[in-house]
Amino acid sequence: MTTTNAPATTAVRHPRAVEHLVAGIPTQDGAGVKLTRVLTQPLQHRLDPFLMLDAFGSDRADDYIAGFPDHPHRGFETVTYMLAGRMRHHDSAGHSGLLTNGGVQWMTAGRGVIHSELPEQEEGRMEGFQLWLNLAAKDKMCAPWYRDIPSAEIPEYRTEGVTVRVIAGESHGVAGAMQRDVTRPVYLDVHLAAGARFEQPLPAGHNAFVYVYRCAVTIGDTAVATQRMAILANGADRDGVVLRAGDAAARLILVAGAPLNEPIAQYGPFVMNTQAELIQAVEDFRAGRLA
Numbered sequence: 248m249t250t251t252n253a254p255a256t257t258a259v260r261h262p263r264a265v266e267h268l269v270a271g272i273p274t275q276d277g278a279g280v281k282l283t284r285v286l287t288q289p290l291q292h293r294l295d296p297f298l299m300l301d302a303f304g305s306d307r308a309d310d311y312i313a314g315f316p317d318h319p320h321r322g323f324e325t326v327t328y329m330l331a332g333r334m335r336h337h338d339s340a341g342h343s344g345l346l347t348n349g350g351v352q353w354m355t356a357g358r359g360v361i362h363s364e365l366p367e368q369e370e371g372r373m374e375g376f377q378l379w380l381n382l383a384a385k386d387k388m389c390a391p392w393y394r395d396i397p398s399a400e401i402p403e404y405r406t407e408g409v410t411v412r413v414i415a416g417e418s419h420g421v422a423g424a425m426q427r428d429v430t431r432p433v434y435l436d437v438h439l440a441a442g443a444r445f446e447q448p449l450p451a452g453h454n455a456f457v458y459v460y461r462c463a464v465t466i467g468d469t470a471v472a473t474q475r476m477a478i479l480a481n482g483a484d485r486d487g488v489v490l491r492a493g494d495a496a497a498r499l500i501l502v503a504g505a506p507l508n509e510p511i512a513q514y515g516p517f518v519m520n521t522q523a524e525l526i527q528a529v530e531d532f533r534a535g536r537l538a
């Protein structure tokens with residue numbers, strides 16, 4: 248863990264309000280993993296460049312044990328953040344890694360990979376998130392790439408009652424484990440003590456949301472309960488977000504990024520710009536050209 252104390256403070260003067268609260272949809276994916284799809288397809292334009300957020304969390308092995316056997320991706324990036332549990336990853340480019348408590352796997356599918364994500368535990372808790380981050384049209388057919396980021400390599404800082412893990416982007420002068428040009432994502436895991444307050448400056452044009460995974464926070468006048476996503480309103484004069492915990496300690500992820508403003512065409516695990524590109528992706532997969 249890289250810990251920095253008392254980083255630079257940056258005042259947020261005109262915080263964003265909550266535009267909309269989202270409960271997510273319980274579903275199954277992979278070979279029968281139970282999860283909640285928080286960011287669903289109808290929100291892809293509103294939350295451009297983010298395409299999907301799945302939250303998973305269960306103490307029951309039956310809910311996760313089947314995992315995600317071999318499946319393809321093309322045209323975007325997957326970011327898996329493991330809060331608890333062990334997940335083994337393999338892909339057709341020959342990469343392999345073990346994702347454990349507090350670690351992140353950042354995978355750029357680019358022109359295509361086939362990979363598997365399988366639990367390496369038969370009991371105990373499995374909890375975390377998978378976020379899909381779009382690639383610009385010019386980058387969709389780039390070479391696949393990936394990086395395992397162990398928990399110890401995620402920069403972390405503390406201020407009064409607040410611990411922030413900076414997975415991507417920057418927060419109060421602390422650079423995150425990953426930087427991306429074009430979409431310039433910010434991905435923070437924020438732990439608030441009871442009554443604590445945290446503010447994060449955000450560029451006005453970037454789309455942003457908060458997902459609370461422990462207890463509750465307040466954003467402006469809006470209470471955001473556990474397992475709720477708050478979509479933050481955009482506005483030319485809005486310079487960030489201010490979060491407050493209530494009587495209990497709270498935890499949340501804060502995610503923001505620059506919209507691509509390009510057409511989005513999705514067919515399952517392929518996200519391109521046009522139908523023709525999706526048909527090509529399916530043909531390439533069937534012909535074995537993604538492996």
Ligand code: CO
Pocket residue numbers: 315318320325362364
């Ligand atoms: Co996958």
